[in-house]
Amino acid sequence: MKLVGQLTPPGDKSISHRLGLLSLLAQGRCEVGGFSPSADCASTLAAVAALGGGVERVGERVILSGAAGRLRPGQTIDCGNSGTTMRFLMGLLAGAGGRFVLDGDESLRGRPMERVAEPLRRMGARVECAAGGRPPVIIQGGGLRGGQFDLPVASAQLKSALLLAGLQADGPTTVNEPAASRDHTERLLAQWGAQIRRDGLSCTVWPGLLRLPAQIWTPADASAAAFFCCGAAILPGSRLVAQGVLLNENRLGWLRVLERMGGCVDVRRQGDDPEPWGDIGVEFSPELRAVEVGAAEIAAIIDEAPILALTASQCHGVSVFRQVGELRVKESDRLAAIIGQLGALGADLRAEGDDLIVRGPTPLRLPDAPLKSFGDHRIAMVLRVAGLLAGGWPRIDDEACMAISHPAFNDDLRRLAGMAS
Numbered sequence: 463m464k465l466v467g468q469l470t471p472p473g474d475k476s477i478s479h480r481l482g483l484l485s486l487l488a489q490g491r492c493e494v495g496g497f498s499p500s501a502d503c504a505s506t507l508a509a510v511a512a513l514g515g516g517v518e519r520v521g522e523r524v525i526l527s528g529a530a531g532r533l534r535p536g537q538t539i540d541c542g543n544s545g546t547t548m549r550f551l552m553g554l555l556a557g558a559g560g561r562f563v564l565d566g567d568e569s570l571r572g573r574p575m576e577r578v579a580e581p582l583r584r585m586g587a588r589v590e591c592a593a594g595g596r597p598p599v600i601i602q603g604g605g606l607r608g609g610q611f612d613l614p615v616a617s618a619q620l621k622s623a624l625l626l627a628g629l630q631a632d633g634p635t636t637v638n639e640p641a642a643s644r645d646h647t648e649r650l651l652a653q654w655g656a657q658i659r660r661d662g663l664s665c666t667v668w669p670g671l672l673r674l675p676a677q678i679w680t681p682a683d684a685s686a687a688a689f690f691c692c693g694a695a696i697l698p699g700s701r702l703v704a705q706g707v708l709l710n711e712n713r714l715g716w717l718r719v720l721e722r723m724g725g726c727v728d729v730r731r732q733g734d735d736p737e738p739w740g741d742i743g744v745e746f747s748p749e750l751r752a753v754e755v756g757a758a759e760i761a762a763i764i765d766e767a768p769i770l771a772l773t774a775s776q777c778h779g780v781s782v783f784r785q786v787g788e789l790r791v792k793e794s795d796r797l798a799a800i801i802g803q804l805g806a807l808g809a810d811l812r813a814e815g816d817d818l819i820v821r822g823p824t825p826l827r828l829p830d831a832p833l834k835s836f837g838d839h840r841i842a843m844v845l846r847v848a849g850l851l852a853g854g855w856p857r858i859d860d861e862a863c864m865a866i867s868h869p870a871f872n873d874d875l876r877r878l879a880g881m882a883s
């Protein structure tokens with residue numbers, strides 16, 4: 463089986479979340495093109511509307527009317543499956559007057575929120591998490607103090623939560639990261655008129671309101687593209703172009719790793735607004751070599767680690783992904799899921815502490831029992847690509863979860879694989 467043709471992935475999920483959420487702290491009206499059709503971003507838009515932001519869907523476009531920081535308190539906001547929605551809202555609501563409750567589905571109720579709650583308390587907010595630092599989260603905000611924060615993990619969600627709280631504090635707020643994570647929040651803050659200074663891994667923001675641009679366009683999702691592009695690199699005879707994709711370097715860690723493996727990749731930059739974007743071409747790459755991916759690179763490949771692990775299973779030699787412990791606290795324990803489920807297809811993966819070790823190349827075979835996604839979209843998607851490599855379309859016990867990031871994933875994959883839908 464091979465992947466041949468062109469694909470335009472859905473609008474970028476990370477950028478779409480930010481457009482919606484940041485509009486709560488902005489004035490003006492903005493027409494967004496290419497907004498992500500994902501269930502996660504639908505959770506964000508529902509939350510924005512519940513909090514008093516203007517959200518109108520007109521065909522493919524979303525029209526946002528800024529709430530200028532005047533948020534409607536006293537309610538429980540359902541963040542669904544989306545960690546980004548919950549962690550950004552924690553920072554945002556910490557600066558708003560009133561009491562708010564943030565909750566989510568069973569998966570989100572298992573994810574760590576204390577890492578965000580603790581620095582917000584130091585800024586002066588009252589934030590309570592349920593047992594084990596998990597949701598639901600209760601926030602009584604207002605009266606925030608700025609300060610300096612050294613993050614214990616490289617997390618764009620944690621960084622962004624503190625920057626959004628900082629916009630509402632009484633003075634500057636500085637956030638220092640241990641390694642680079644995606645920087646869409648910083649870029650949008652600068653574009654939307656915030657006073658912000660960036661210096662390497664450090665970012666300082668001063669209090670103030672944002673101003674929405676009249677129009678903005680969302681490039682196609684770089685993480686969604688990764689599953690198809692890596693699939694093309696390992697499926698013999700493939701030749702694929704992912705079009706209009708976000709080319710922010712902090713989101714292209716997977717492409718750099720694929721290049722290091724010896725992947726046949728061709729990137730054509732087409733534009734820079736609101737972030738760099740363009741086309742990514744990938745061909746079947748017969749001579750892939752094992753690589754070592756260092757701890758400082760992990761934040762830039764965090765959502766693509768499952769598909770990179772599958773790609774590593776087709777490389778010659780032993781690949782090592784250092785310090786991928788964060789994978790254990792995503793929508794599922796992704797480290798256990800990829801080891802168990804790709805292992806069920808015949809791949810050779812294991813964990814040594816927080817490192818992931820993958821030995822290749824291993825031929826994959828279709829399993830007798832259904833594969834398990836654990837309700838996690840990135841796991842379901844990597845298992846679909848792995849299935850093609852094993853020569854078929856195996857049963858996966860929950861595929862509906864793909865809608866969390868890419869509702870048309872299976873249709874896109876079948877079309878590129880030349881299969882009837």
Ligand SMILES: O=C(O)C1=C[C@@H](OP(=O)(O)O)[C@@H](O)[C@H](O)C1
Binds near residue numbers: 476477546788
């Ligand atoms: O900021 C973002 O849009 C995201 C950051 C990452 O999470 P962490 O910041 O928790 O690593 C990533 O896994 C998530 O899918 C989206």
Ligand SMILES: C=C(OP(=O)(O)O)C(=O)O
Binds near residue numbers: 502546547840
């Ligand atoms: C981890 C993810 O999202 P979130 O943290 O927003 O739930 C993801 O999309 O892979």
